[in-house]
Structure formats: structure tokens, C-alpha cells
Amino acid sequence: DVQLSSNVILEPYDLLFDTAVEAYYKGDWMTVILNMERALRNKAAIRRVKAHCRITCANQSAFGEPLSNIVVSIPGAGSVEDLGFFQKIMKRADCVNTCESDKIGPATIHKITEDVDLEFKKRTPYNYLQVAYFKINKLDKAVAAANTFFLANPDHMEMRQNLDYYRMMSGVQEEDFKDLEAWPHMAEFLAGKRYYSSDSFGLAIDHFEAAVEEYFSADQECRALCEGAYDYDGYNYMEYSADLFQSMTDHYMQILNCKQSCSVELASTAGKDKPFEDFLPSHFNYLQFSYYNSEKYEQAIECAKTYLLFHPEEEVMNQNLAYYSAVLGEDKAAAIPARQVVKQHIQQSLLEKELLYFAFEVFGITFVDPDSWTPKHTYRLEETAARITEEIGNLMKEIETLVEEKNKESTDIAKIVREGGPLLFDDIKITMSSKQLNGSQRVLLDGFISEGECRELTRLSNAAALKGDGYRGLPSPHSPSESFQGITVLKAIKFGQEGTVPLKSARLFFDMSEKVRRVLESYFRLDSPLYFSYSHLVCRSAIDEKQDDRDDLSHPVHADNCLLVSELNKCIKEPPAYTHRDYSAILYLNDDFEGGDFIFTELDAKTVTAAVRPQCGRVVGFGAGEENPHGVRAVTKGQRCAVALWFTLDPKHEEKVTYLLVNPSGVMYSLCFYHAIYCDGLFCNLREGESNAFHLLIHLHFISFSCFSLS
Ligand SMILES: O=C(O)CCC(=O)C(=O)O
Numbered sequence: 001d002v003q004l005s006s007n008v009i010l011e012p013y014d015l016l017f018d019t020a021v022e023a024y025y026k027g028d029w030m031t032v033i034l035n036m037e038r039a040l041r042n043k044a045a046i047r048r049v050k051a052h053c054r055i056t057c058a059n060q061s062a063f064g065e066p067l068s069n070i071v072v073s074i075p076g077a078g079s080v081e082d083l084g085f086f087q088k089i090m091k092r093a094d095c096v097n098t099c100e101s102d103k104i105g106p107a108t109i110h111k112i113t114e115d116v117d118l119e120f121k122k123r124t125p126y127n128y129l130q131v132a133y134f135k136i137n138k139l140d141k142a143v144a145a146a147n148t149f150f151l152a153n154p155d156h157m158e159m160r161q162n163l164d165y166y167r168m169m170s171g172v173q174e175e176d177f178k179d180l181e182a183w184p185h186m187a188e189f190l191a192g193k194r195y196y197s198s199d200s201f202g203l204a205i206d207h208f209e210a211a212v213e214e215y216f217s218a219d220q221e222c223r224a225l226c227e228g229a230y231d232y233d234g235y236n237y238m239e240y241s242a243d244l245f246q247s248m249t250d251h252y253m254q255i256l257n258c259k260q261s262c263s264v265e266l267a268s269t270a271g272k273d274k275p276f277e278d279f280l281p282s283h284f285n286y287l288q289f290s291y292y293n294s295e296k297y298e299q300a301i302e303c304a305k306t307y308l309l310f311h312p313e314e315e316v317m318n319q320n321l322a323y324y325s326a327v328l329g330e331d332k333a334a335a336i337p338a339r340q341v342v343k344q345h346i347q348q349s350l351l352e353k354e355l356l357y358f359a360f361e362v363f364g365i366t367f368v369d370p371d372s373w374t375p376k377h378t379y380r381l382e383e384t385a386a387r388i389t390e391e392i393g394n395l396m397k398e399i400e401t402l403v404e405e406k407n408k409e410s411t412d413i414a415k416i417v418r419e420g421g422p423l424l425f426d427d428i429k430i431t432m433s434s435k436q437l438n439g440s441q442r443v444l445l446d447g448f449i450s451e452g453e454c455r456e457l458t459r460l461s462n463a464a465a466l467k468g469d470g471y472r473g474l475p476s477p478h479s480p481s482e483s484f485q486g487i488t489v490l491k492a493i494k495f496g497q498e499g500t501v502p503l504k505s506a507r508l509f510f511d512m513s514e515k516v517r518r519v520l521e522s523y524f525r526l527d528s529p530l531y532f533s534y535s536h537l538v539c540r541s542a543i544d545e546k547q548d549d550r551d552d553l554s555h556p557v558h559a560d561n562c563l564l565v566s567e568l569n570k571c572i573k574e575p576p577a578y579t580h581r582d583y584s585a586i587l588y589l590n591d592d593f594e595g596g597d598f599i600f601t602e603l604d605a606k607t608v609t610a611a612v613r614p615q616c617g618r619v620v621g622f623g624a625g626e627e628n629p630h631g632v633r634a635v636t637k638g639q640r641c642a643v644a645l646w647f648t649l650d651p652k653h654e655e656k657v658t659y660l661l662v663n664p665s666g667v668m669y670s671l672c673f674y675h676a677i678y679c680d681g682l683f684c685n686l687r688e689g690e691s692n693a694f695h696l697l698i699h700l701h702f703i704s705f706s707c708f709s710l711s
């Protein structure tokens with residue numbers, strides 16, 4: 001156990017991890033073990049320190065008691081009271097900072113990248129450790145490490161084989177197959193369940209009781225850890241600029257959401273895809289029956305009553321309670337209270353839920369109640385609002401499960417090639433298929449938009465460029481002989497609102513992007529929807545005086561979701577590539593320029609397999625992966641404009657900034673975080689098949705404030 005002594009600087013565990021990995025490739029097993037074990041210990045210590053500091057600071061500077069040095073009795077003292085409130089907030093922040101840096105050193109050195117964080121989540125350190133232990137003949141440790149890793153990576157074939165191999169070795173015992181990362185509460189719970197199943201109720205009681213105790217200490221720690229930094233959840237680019245109160249509210253609601261989900265987090269365990277349902281209440285269900293079987297009626301009554309705190313209407317439990325009470329004697333039974341900790345837990349959780357539902361009503365902040373025991377009448381919402389809340393809750397759950405399922409099955413499955421689906425619009429014609437383009441997952445379509453619309457979009461790009469969006473006057477990031485200007489849908493709409501560009505054009509941009517999306521989805525016969533990942537209207541202009549002896553490309557050959565290493569004929573699907581992009585489409589707006597052909601090449605980035613001449617209304621659509629390296633030939637005269645669209649099959653990566661709301665006279669006045677089709681009037685025109693509840697959701701978000709109001 002790591003001592004939480006004063007003024008130590010804990011070695012950052014990402015560095016230790018790196019050192020261990022380096023040693024691994026040198027075969028220096030002792031160094032691997034030393035550093036990896038220390039990395040794991042330090043990571044656990046940091047978690048503990050953070051929880052400890054937050055808990056002690058909360059106890060020291062609770063928000064409850066009034067501040068002594070601030071007079072609040074003057075009329076209009078609201079702002080003074082506010083000051084007092086924020087003073088407390090700052091004090092608390094200070095307390096936590098000091099506490100943490102006393103024990104583990106400054107927070108900055110413990111900033112861990114997402115990559116390393118992910119490695120620890122995947123229990124990768126144990127993979128290295130098991131090899132190192134094995135090499136130095138520490139078999140029991142190797143087995144435990146292997147097992148710990150495998151539990152979190154059940155599809156890891158190599159580790160499965162290793163474990164099978166270990167199992168056959170003499171000197172290896174069943175007890176060696178440990179889960180070194182098991183949470184104490186879960187270990188006790190699982191042990192309790194094992195004894196329970198074999199009717200050993202006495203032992204079951206011991207373990208379930210220990211589980212309950214461990215649960216609350218884990219819960220306290222889990223909750224304290226929630227009070228961390230604001231999680232922008234992938235939308236940091238949104239220039240989030242909420243005011244102090246709003247951002248405090250947002251942040252606090254996120255914390256409450258996090259605290260609420262502790263009940264799910266604590267019910268989850270490695271090797272089981274779904275958390276245990278109704279986890280904490282189930283402890284008391286198991287306990288009451290175990291006590292009953294051990295003829296301990298008082299405890300059985302206590303646990304039954306405790307269970308009924310969660311589910312007061314539950315018939316079987318009420319019958320049990322009645323029966324136990326009859327056996328023990330009604331008076332005696334009546335005097336036995338339910339457990340106080342649980343009562344408190346429920347009260348606190350209900351308060352949190354109430355706040356969260358309120359935040360949902362007022363700010364449209366989403367909250368999905370993770371608990372099945374929440375009484376329906378908790379929130380004094382009007383009946384309709386409650387119903388909508390429930391519908392939305394269910395819907396969000398559905399969406400979440402869909403997202404989960406989607407993530408599980410590789411997105412590639414959805415891509416099984418079946419191109420040739422309907423084009424949905426009469427004017428759109430197929431000009432070249434994959435076969436004619438000498439590749440796969442490619443298509444060239446014509447007739448998407450009219451000449452007038454092409455001109456309108458080009459004007460939009462130029463007007464936006466004048467306004468200073470994009471990269472006006474700067475050379476293209478891809479070629480010094482061209483200048484480059486770009487505008488996103490979001491910016492277009494903002495400019496539309498400001499009157500810099502016609503609103504109608506901004507909407508056209510949006511509508512055209514949607515048209516391309518729908519046609520691609522249909523043409524490639526995708527099983528799951530395509531979502532916008534990013535959309536960009538881009539013009540490239542030749543810089544006349546820089547055209548001599550040009551042999552570069554306007555846009556070097558690349559693939560859209562992987563890093564092309566042409567020397568190796570490889571495309572590496574890893575960040576910083578936009579790995580979630582699955583399909584790309586370019587909608588061309590003009591042809592009055594020289595050069596600028598779009599080309600597909602082999603992985604060598606040299607051998608051109610097909611070339612496409614841009615023209616108004618033409619779309620080249622293609623899979624964003626290694627099957628389609630592509631580039632743009634030099635634009636040597638004039639301006640070439642196109643809408644570049646990237647799509648993803650993963651709703652998590654959907655572009656979240658282009659939800660338009662249009663009032664009955666067709667004026668856009670609001671922009672929400674949801675990418676849906678524009679709204680006319682009160683309700684939204686959504687993709688076919690989307691349920692009513694979704695309309696309501698959007699509508700609710702609109703009447704509340706999670707839309708940017710652009711007016
Ligand atoms: O403009 C084009 O034709 C292609 C652009 C492109 O491939 C990209 O921006 O990723």
C-alpha cells in the first residue's frame with residue numbers, strides 16, 4: 001500500500017509505463033516488472049489521493065454553514081451572498097489543490113494523455129507483466145497477470161492460449177487465476193453469490209455484508225472522483241463560451257450525472273458486458289433470503305424493509321416481510337427499521353435526480369436515470385412533461401444501446417459492398433461505378449444541383465472569405481501556388497444570421513449536404529445511417545505569378561481516414577487520422593478553371609487509377625479508407641470550388657453543430673446541437689422513420705436553451 005505521506009512527488013505513471021515498455025523491447029524483464037508494477041501502484045495511489053482530498057475538503061469546508069465575515073442582512077445583499085457562495089467554491093478548490101499537491105506533487109505532472117489512459121483501461125500493463133513474470137519464472141504472478149488482462153480482453157486469442165497453456169502446467173493452481181484489478185465490493189458480491197447458489201447462506205451473508213460495506217466506500221470514492229475537470233466530450237472545438245453561472249450549472253449537472261451513473265459503474269465487472277441490474281437493491285434481496293434461511297428473522301426483516309425502500313410496491317417482498325413479521329411477532333417486527341445508510345443513499349440520490357430533472361426542464365440538459373427504483377412521482381413535473389421525459393429517457397436509452405451495439409460490431413460490417421442502390425432523385429444520374437473507376441467503394445454521380453445553385457454556393461464561399469473566415473489570402477495548406485478558402489456549415493449559418501451572406505444560401509449549403517448524404521447512404525446500401533462528420537465548402541485559386549514549373553498537386557494524395565505511408569504501400573488507421581470517417585463525397589460547383597482534376601491512386605500515391613473532371617452538380621463519393629487514396633491535381637488557372645463532405649457510421653462522431661430551426665416564414669433562427677434536418681414551424685422534418693418522441697426531443701431542446709439562439 002502506498003503511504004499518503006506529505007510532500008512527496010509521485011512518479012507519473014505514464015512515464016513509468018513508457019520505461020517499462022521500452023525495457024520490454026530490450027528484454028530487460030526486471031526493469032519491466034519494477035516500472036510496470038510501480039505504474040499500476042501510482043495510478044491507484046493517485047485515484048485514492050484524489051478521492052481522499054475531495055472527501056476531506058468537503059468535510060472541512062462544507063457549503064452548509066453561513067460565512068461569518070460577510071454581512072448579509074443589508075437589503076439587496078444578493079450579490080454579497082453570491083460572493084460568499086463563490087468564496088466557498090474557491091476555498092474548496094484551493095483545499096483540494098493543496099491537499100493533492102502535498103501528497104502526489106503538482107497536478108500538471110500527472111496529466112495523462114487519453115492514449116495512455118486507454119491502455120490502462122484495457123489493462124495493457126498486465127499483458128507486458130505476464131511475459132516478464134513468465135520469463136523470470138514467477139509463474140503464479142504470470143498467471144494472475146494473464147488472467148487479469150484476459151478478463152478485460154476476452155477476445156484476445158493469444159492470451160487465451162497462454163492461459164490454456166498455464167492451466168496445463170504443473171505448479172499452477174486454480175487460485176493463481178486472479179483478477180488483480182477486482183474491486184473489493186465486486187469480489188465480495190461475487191463470492192456471496194457463489195455461496196448463495198450452493199445454499200451456503202451463512203457464508204453468503206458474510207460476503208454480501210462485506211459487499212455492502214465495500215460498496216459504500218467504493219461509492220464514496222467513485223463519487224468524489226466525479227468532481228474532476230469539465231468534460232467537453234469531444235466538442236472542444238465548439239468555442240464553448242457559456243457564462244459563469246451557466247458553465248457552473250453545466251459542470252455541476254455533469255457531475256451529478258456522473259454521480260448518478262456510479263450505480264451502473266459499480267454494478268459492472270470485467271468479463272460481463274452488461275452491469276448487474278438493480279445492483280444495490282439486489283444485495284438486500286439476497287440478504288433477506290439468506291437470513292431467513294439461517295433463521296435470523298430480525299435481520300431478514302431489516303433487509304426486506306431495506307429492499308422495500310427501493311421498491312415499496314414489490315409484492316413478493318411485501319409478502320416475505322409479512323411472513324417474517326408473523327413469525328417474529330408483529331410488534332417486534334414493526335420496531336425494526338430499514339438500514340439508515342440506504343435510506344440516506346436513496347434520499348441523496350433522489351435529490352440529485354430532482355435537480356437533474358429540473359436542469360433538464362430548464363436547460364434541456366439530458367439526464368437518463370440509471371436506476372429502476374426511482375419512484376415515478378419524484379418530480380413535480382406536469383403530467384405531459386413527465387411523459388415526455390420518460391419517452392425521451394427511453395429513447396436516449398435506446399439510442400445508447402444502439403450506439404453501443406454499433407460500436408461493438410465493427411463499422412466495417414456495414415460496409416459490405418453492395419453498391420448500386422436507388423439514387424432517390426430523378427435528376428441524379430450515375431456516370432461511373434466502382435468498376436469504371438477501377439476500384440471499390442467509388443461512384444461518380446451527376447445532376448445533384450443546378451447551375452444557379454452552384455453559383456449561389458460559390459458566392460457563399462467568396463462572401464465568407466471576404467468576411468475573413470477560412471484562410472483568405474493565405475497560401476493553400478497543400479500547395480504554395482494556390483490560395484485556399486473554406487467555410488463550414490456552422491459558419492455559413494452564423495454569417496447568414498449576421499447578414500453577411502444570404503440566409504437562403506446558408507440553407508442551400510445545408511440542404512445540399514443532406515441530399516448528398518442521403519444519396520450515398522442509399523447508393524451504397526448501407527445497413528446503418530450515415531452521419532455527418534464534417535462538411536466544408538472549399539475554393540482553391542491559382543496564384544497566377546506562382547505557376548511556372550509547378551509539379552506539385554493542389555492536394556497531395558491521401559486517404560481520408562488513415563495515414564498513407566506510400567513508401568510502404570500502407571495506410572495506418574490511427575490518430576491523428578480521422579479514423580471515424582467512413583465515407584467521403586465531394587460535390588463540385590464549377591469547371592471554369594485549369595487543372596484541378598480529382599484523382600484516385602494506388603497505395604503508392606503515384607499510380608493513378610482514375611481521374612475525375614469536376615463540373616457543377618457532380619459528386620464523387622467513395623469509402624474513406626485505404627481502398628481509396630486520392631488527391632487533386634494542381635489548379636493552374638482560375639478558382640475551383642467544391643463542397644467536401646465526410647460521413648461516419650458512428651453516431652458518436654456525428655457533427656453536432658448543424659441543427660437548423662426554421663420558423664413558419666422560412667427564417668432560421670436557431671441552431672441546435674443536433675444534426676437533424678431543418679425544422680419548419682414547430683416540429684421538425686426528420687429523416688423518415690424517426691419516432692415521434694424524437695420530434696418532441698428536438699422540440700424540447702428548442703424551447704429550452706440548449707440551442708444557440710442566433711437571433
Ligand atoms: O477537392 C477534392 O476534389 C478532394 C479534396 C479532398 O480529398 C480532401 O479535402 O480530403
Ligand SMILES: [Fe+3]
Nearest residue numbers: 559560584630
Ligand atoms: Fe480527401
